Amino acid sequence: MILVVLENQRGNIHAFSQEAVVAGQQLSEKLGLDLSILCLGENASSLRDQASDYKAKNLILAQHDIINTYSADGYSKALSQIVSELSPKYVLMGHSYMVRDFLPRVSAKLDIPFVSDIIAVEYDGDSPIFSRQVFNAKLATKVKTTSDTVLLSFQSAAFSSDDMQIGGSENQSDFSVNLEASDIKSDSEAEFQESASGVDLTTAELIVSVGRGIESQDNLPLVESLASAMGAEIASSRPVVDMGWLPPYRQIGSSGQAVSPKLYLSVGISGAIQHVVGMKGSKTIMAINKDEDAPIFEIADYAIIGDLMEIVPKLTEEIQK
Numbered sequence: 001m002i003l004v005v006l007e008n009q010r011g012n013i014h015a016f017s018q019e020a021v022v023a024g025q026q027l028s029e030k031l032g033l034d035l036s037i038l039c040l041g042e043n044a045s046s047l048r049d050q051a052s053d054y055k056a057k058n059l060i061l062a063q064h065d066i067i068n069t070y071s072a073d074g075y076s077k078a079l080s081q082i083v084s085e086l087s088p089k090y091v092l093m094g095h096s097y098m099v100r101d102f103l104p105r106v107s108a109k110l111d112i113p114f115v116s117d118i119i120a121v122e123y124d125g126d127s128p129i130f131s132r133q134v135f136n137a138k139l140a141t142k143v144k145t146t147s148d149t150v151l152l153s154f155q156s157a158a159f160s161s162d163d164m165q166i167g168g169s170e171n172q173s174d175f176s177v178n179l180e181a182s183d184i185k186s187d188s189e190a191e192f193q194e195s196a197s198g199v200d201l202t203t204a205e206l207i208v209s210v211g212r213g214i215e216s217q218d219n220l221p222l223v224e225s226l227a228s229a230m231g232a233e234i235a236s237s238r239p240v241v242d243m244g245w246l247p248p249y250r251q252i253g254s255s256g257q258a259v260s261p262k263l264y265l266s267v268g269i270s271g272a273i274q275h276v277v278g279m280k281g282s283k284t285i286m287a288i289n290k291d292e293d294a295p296i297f298e299i300a301d302y303a304i305i306g307d308l309m310e311i312v313p314k315l316t317e318e319i320q321k
């Protein structure tokens with residue numbers, strides 16, 4: 001069995017979980033294993049309703065008063081029980097903040113491996129090989145597992161929710177977890193939000209991202225006007241944040257956020273690997289840069305070569321029209 005665990009994000013199935021379901025559907029087809037989707041803890045019955053269309057063999061609900069709100073202790077104990085009982089070959093989740101918090105505890109409790117932050121899956125015959133980045137995304141390793149059960153988490157945009165197979169589940173069931181108040185030894189703080197202002201770049205459909213090519217904070221209104229004309233969120237490369245021109249939650253890259261919008265418009269960004277790992281999953285990438293050899297053009301779908309100080313105002317004017 002392949003077990004995908006859904007995560008609640010402010011009342012909805014987390015975007016990363018939808019991608020994990022797609023990963024699960026593809027693994028299940030390739031390996032001939034049944035796919036089960038688990039709605040665990042917080043908001044679980046609503047998640048089950050929302051997932052009722054997803055093509056799977058089983059849709060499982062696991063609820064308990066003690067995990068009605070997230071805690072690493074409660075979730076790790078509940079999932080450990082479910083994994084011990086069902087013995088899935090693979091347990092899949094998106095690589096979210098919550099998963100980073102509690103899934104290593106499941107790995108430790110059950111003494112099973114956790115392959116985290118996977119960016120791609122390939123196959124050697126029937127054996128999946130998982131790619132993950134190391135050394136600050138400068139190298140990729142390939143991991144083959146031999147354990148009976150393995151925990152996996154997938155980097156945002158490793159799979160696309162556009163590839164979700166619809167068709168519903170054949171069976172629905174409840175799993176009764178055994179928890180007591182004394183199992184919870186630590187309190188979790190309020191859910192981490194990517195931004196204090198409520199901006200969640202991970203779910204933005206349009207992003208205008210600005211780099212050091214903007215030269216000075218005084219020029220930022222140029223890109224802000226463009227973003228506002230497009231109805232897009234503003235993001236940036238690290239130097240812009242380091243210089244204090246934009247707040248840290250706007251930073252994209254290996255030490256910032258990973259995003260996968262429909263359109264990522266990069267303005268004056270060179271395309272260093274540490275930036276690219278955070279946005280390469282975008283559906284369409286458009287880049288403005290005056291250097292025709294800038295690395296960003298290697299991954300851009302559309303290249304605009306020229307001075308952003310001239311191009312951005314013209315683009316804004318055209319979009320406003």
Ligand SMILES: Cc1cc2nc3c(=O)[nH]c(=O)nc-3n(C[C@H](O)[C@H](O)[C@H](O)COP(=O)(O)OP(=O)(O)OC[C@H]3O[C@@H](n4cnc5c(N)ncnc54)[C@H](O)[C@@H]3O)c2cc1C
Pocket residue numbers: 136210211212213214236237238239240251252253254255256257267268269270271272273274275278288289290291294306307308309
């Ligand atoms: C451990 C570590 C972690 C890092 N994490 C991150 C991260 O999370 N995110 C991140 O972004 N970076 C990160 N970096 C930094 C990264 O290596 C790059 O230095 C950074 O991404 C470069 O930002 P930039 O492209 O804005 O600036 P630059 O590399 O200086 O590029 C500016 C670009 O603007 C172009 N340009 C200049 N003027 C104009 C103009 N008038 N019109 C058009 N184009 C123009 C130039 O041709 C150039 O390509 C990290 C580095 C390290 C070592």
